[in-house]
Amino acid sequence: MIAEYDKERLSNRIRGEVHISADIRVSDFITEGAAYVTVTESSLYERICQYAFQYGEDLQGMFKNEKYEYMSCFVRDVAAFRTEFEKEEILKPLFSHDKGETVAFVISFPEMYNHHEEFVRNEFIKIIQNHVMTLDDNLWHHFMKEMIKNTRTGTGINLITGEPIYPEDIDPEEELAMLLAFSRKTLVRMNVSDSFQSDSYVNQLIIQARKIGEINNQDVWFNIHGFYFCWNVSTKFFLVCCLTGRQNLSLFI
Numbered sequence: 001m002i003a004e005y006d007k008e009r010l011s012n013r014i015r016g017e018v019h020i021s022a023d024i025r026v027s028d029f030i031t032e033g034a035a036y037v038t039v040t041e042s043s044l045y046e047r048i049c050q051y052a053f054q055y056g057e058d059l060q061g062m063f064k065n066e067k068y069e070y071m072s073c074f075v076r077d078v079a080a081f082r083t084e085f086e087k088e089e090i091l092k093p094l095f096s097h098d099k100g101e102t103v104a105f106v107i108s109f110p111e112m113y114n115h116h117e118e119f120v121r122n123e124f125i126k127i128i129q130n131h132v133m134t135l136d137d138n139l140w141h142h143f144m145k146e147m148i149k150n151t152r153t154g155t156g157i158n159l160i161t162g163e164p165i166y167p168e169d170i171d172p173e174e175e176l177a178m179l180l181a182f183s184r185k186t187l188v189r190m191n192v193s194d195s196f197q198s199d200s201y202v203n204q205l206i207i208q209a210r211k212i213g214e215i216n217n218q219d220v221w222f223n224i225h226g227f228y229f230c231w232n233v234s235t236k237f238f239l240v241c242c243l244t245g246r247q248n249l250s251l252f253i
Contacts, residue, residue, distance in 0.1 A: 002052070002073060006059040010052070014068065014110035016040060018048050020091070021108075024100035033106070034099035037091055044088060051075070051084065052107045061111070066119035067216060068110035075105040113216050113232055120215055120230075124239050125192060127213035127220045128228040129185040132243075143226045144179045146244035188228070188241050197238040202231045 002010060017040045021033035039045050056073030063070055075081050085091050094105065113120065135143075179187070209221040212228075220230045227242040 002054075002056050002059055007053065009071065009111075010059060010073075010109065012111075013071070014112070016045070017110065018045055018052075019070070019108040020048070020094060021106045022094040022097060022102045023104045023106055025103050031103060034102065035093045035097040037093055039090060041090070044090070048085075048107065049109075051081070052109075055080070056107060062106070062108060064114050067114055069112050069114050070108045071111040072106050072108040075107060076103070078102050078105065081105050112234060113218065120218075121192065121194075121239065123215045124220060124228075124230050124241075125189050127215070128188050128222075128241055131212045131222060131228070132184045132188050135184075140184065141180070143243040146226065147179060149245075188243070191243070191245075192239060192241045194240070195238050196236045197231065198236065199233070202229070202238065205229060 017038060019036065019038050022035045023031040024034045025031050039048060052073055052075070055075050055077065057076065059071055059073045061069065062072035082095055086095050094102075132140075182190075205223055206221060208225065209223040209229075211219050212222050213220040215230060218230055218232055220228065222228050226244040227240055229238065229240040231238045
């Protein structure tokens with residue numbers, strides 16, 4: 001049975017899918033998966049979850065992929081699990097492999113989104129690249145002019161090119177033409193950054209924003225002041241792309 005202190009952790013899982021492996025022993029202390037299945041069908045998913053709550057043991061973090069970090073528990077009464085689920089067509093690979101004797105079934109649930117991996121960043125970029133192509137030319141030119149203004153530092157360095165700049169040499173029209181020479185999709189990809197932000201900070205940004213997409217149930221927003229963002233409410237991980245080059249979004253709060 002899942003320990004009482006682990007039940008809350010399991011209850012807070014990301015719902016909708018569960019992975020199960022049939023593990024065989026490869027040494028005195030090591031097992032490995034011999035067969036794997038993923039269940040998303042709702043009624044079977046709920047049955048497996050309830051079974052894990054009742055008979056699972058040793059809940060622990062086990063692995064991660066590009067989308068999730070997983071927690072896993074062990075069902076060591078192999079015969080009982082087989083009796084309960086062997087008629088389910090999708091689970092039959094767990095009972096029919098020929099790689100050795102199954103010593104445990106490992107049931108794994110997504111615990112949190114893997115926001116530090118490339119998957120979420122790449123999906124964020126895809127969504128905002130599609131959206132930025134819908135902005136009208138006048139608005140895009142306005143954002144580019146703001147970027148020129150905001151990416152100059154007091155030390156005379158252009159943050160876009162990295163080149164030194166001198167006030168007497170600045171031609172705003174030339175700089176604007178240089179920016180407009182980039183494709184919109186390239187510019188948004190170049191300007192994605194990440195941080196961790198509080199609820200109060202992000203909630204203020206949402207006030208003047210509209211939802212334009214979703215990544216793993218996390219909304220992607222466009223704020224009218226010229227920036228895109230996505231925020232994980234659990235981890236506070238914050239992705240942003242500012243079309244005006246501003247580093248401090250709190251100016252808009």
